[in-house]
Amino acid sequence: MEVVDYDPELPAIKFSDESWEVADWVVACDGVKSKAVRIVSGGETPPKATGMSAFSMVIPDEKMASVKEMFKENNLIREKFNKDNGTVWFIRGGDRRLVVWWTCRFGKIQAFDMLMPDNEKYASNEEWTARCDKVCSRVPPDTLHKGKLCMLGDALHPTPPFRAQGGSQSIEDAGALERIATNIVDKSDLPRRLEMLDRLRVSRYPCAQMISSVRQDDLNLDERYIEVPSQCRKWF
Structure with missing residues (x-):
């Protein structure tokens, strides 16, 4: 209730x-x-809305084996999967898009927030906005x-x-x-x-x-x- x-x-x-x-x-x-x-x-x-919306997801680390294999020669990404690595990545794109990637549960879970601005182009996509939460403060x-x-x-x-x-x-x-x-x-x-x-x-x-x-x-x-x-x- x-x-x-x-x-x-x-x-x-x-x-x-x-x-x-x-x-x-x-x-x-x-x-x-x-x-x-x-x-x-x-x-x-x-x-108060910040003008951004976020789509969040968590992925069990074992489900990302193919990603690890794809980037096995990339020292930076390989280190991101190190269970002792507590860094948070901020990956910026155009039009104020942002991906936040961090590891939790002692390396067992990879967590992501994908942020985008609230504007007409995205707001018109009902399937996408139904999956998003407004970022508020x-x-x-x-x-x-x-x-x-x-x-x-x-x-x-x-x-x-x-x-x-x-x-x-x-x-x-x-x-x-x-x-x-x-x-x-x-x-x-x-x-x-x-x-x-x-x-x-x-x-x-x-x-x-x-x-x-x-x-x-x-x-x-x-x-x-x-x-x-x-x-x-x-x-x-």
């Missing part, structure tokens, strides 16, 4: 069948269209919790893929959550722990979001590299 609302004080989750589920603590990880952000930030903060909220409701992942910080930071920030969220949740013995301690979570994360994810908005093929790249660090200073 779909989550349609939250009560941050009980806390509780409301489902599409009008039922409510009460809990000790609610963590909203329901993506870029999360209903929780309106409650936590105190207003409507809809995701959102103004970073000043806090990640209200009452006993907190947000993590894309619900909190939808991040453009131009620096491959979306998944990384979500992993950091989970690590911080595990740290502040350890050894809670009384529910009355939860507000203090959530304040700790704010201090750990609120100066971190906004900067990753803003840096990730800079593309390597921006026409005003030098100006953007000056502008973004200046914007990040407000969080420190």
